Amino acid sequence: xxxxxxxxxxxxxxxxxxxxxxxxEKKNRHEKSSWKQFFNYPFTIxxxxxxxxxxxxxxxxxxxxxxxxxxxxxxxxxxxxxKKEVEIKGKNVSSQTVEVESVHNLMTGGENFVYPQxxxxxxxxxxxxxxxxxxxxxxxxHKIILVDxxxxxxxxxxxxxxxxxxVFSERILDLGFYKKGNKKAWAFYVWNPENKSLKFKLAPxxxxxxxxxxxxxxxxxxxxxxxxxxxxxxxxxxxxSVTELETPKNNQKSIRKxxxxxxxxxxxxxxxxxxxxxxx
Numbered sequence: 194x195x196x197x198x199x200x201x202x203x204x205x206x207x208x209x210x211x212x213x214x215x216x217x218e219k220k221n222r223h224e225k226s227s228w229k230q231f232f233n234y235p236f237t238i239x240x241x242x243x244x245x246x247x248x249x250x251x252x253x254x255x256x257x258x259x260x261x262x263x264x265x266x267x268x269x270x271x272x273x274x275x276k277k278e279v280e281i282k283g284k285n286v287s288s289q290t291v292e293v294e295s296v297h298n299l300m301t302g303g304e305n306f307v308y309p310q311x312x313x314x315x316x317x318x319x320x321x322x323x324x325x326x327x328x329x330x331x332x333x334x335h336k337i338i339l340v341d342x343x344x345x346x347x348x349x350x351x352x353x354x355x356x357x358x359x360v361f362s363e364r365i366l367d368l369g370f371y372k373k374g375n376k377k378a379w380a381f382y383v384w385n386p387e388n389k390s391l392k393f394k395l396a397p398x399x400x401x402x403x404x405x406x407x408x409x410x411x412x413x414x415x416x417x418x419x420x421x422x423x424x425x426x427x428x429x430x431x432x433x434s435v436t437e438l439e440t441p442k443n444n445q446k447s448i449r450k451x452x453x454x455x456x457x458x459x460x461x462x463x464x465x466x467x468x469x470x471x472x473x
Contacts, residue, residue: 210241260287261347268353274461281320285312292342299336329355359464368470377435384428392457406432
């Protein structure tokens with residue numbers, strides 16, 4: 194696309210250059226002074242020569258600057274917790290051989306990368322890796338970075354979206370100002386968008402600082418901002434309370450605690466919420 198734009202700019206610039214030269218030639222037919230006829234040309238020639246050189250250089254840069262082209266990858270909607278095998282197709286469109294040092298993902302989730310060590314001019318190649326969606330949620334655009342042995346990077350894009358199979362009525366809980374030994378509790382609901390009954394519990398890593406009690410309910414989820422018990426959706430009411438938070442070791446005043454849960458129905462998902470507040 195950039196090459197086509199720069200070529201179009203070069204062609205248009207040439208056409209306008211020719212058109213302006215013709216206009217000056219026509220104007221000079223009625224100009225009696227030879228020096229005025231001469232000085233009608235320099236500005237136009239200098240300006241359009243500059244533009245033509247600019248577009249030539251831009252075209253060359255676009256042609257030679259793009260060593261690799263990658264086919265776009267759209268994975269669609271994935272369920273949180275799955276491992277998706279991903280393949281990126283690319284081609285070396287330059288005249289140089291590239292020795293690859295590494296390929297990595299700037300975001301979380303990419304692992305087990307397989308790629309060629311050397312890519313010759315005109316060669317079609319593939320980058321394969323596993324995308325672990327356990328800690329992903331919502332739309333994503335991952336930048337997969339190919340780095341050559343000189344340290345130069347090239348970027349391939351992988352797009353998609355991850356759906357969490359577990360819906361929380363609250364994802365951020367406010368602890369307020371907290372002092373060691375204070376009691377604090379919240380009540381919220383969790384359910385599955387496909388109306389599956391969930392088997393839910395507090396993850397072992399969170400049991401030291403938090404306690405949770407669970408009860409099965411039926412929930413009306415048609416109005417997310419005004420959830421009511423007594424509906425048709427099987428859900429779990431969670432009563433979460435603070436046992437005793439660990440004090441920070443660096444005198445940090447803000448509190449940010451991830452509370453993790455596990456779900457037997459979706460063992461690879463990572464249902465979790467955030468507790469925030471401040472130490473008194």
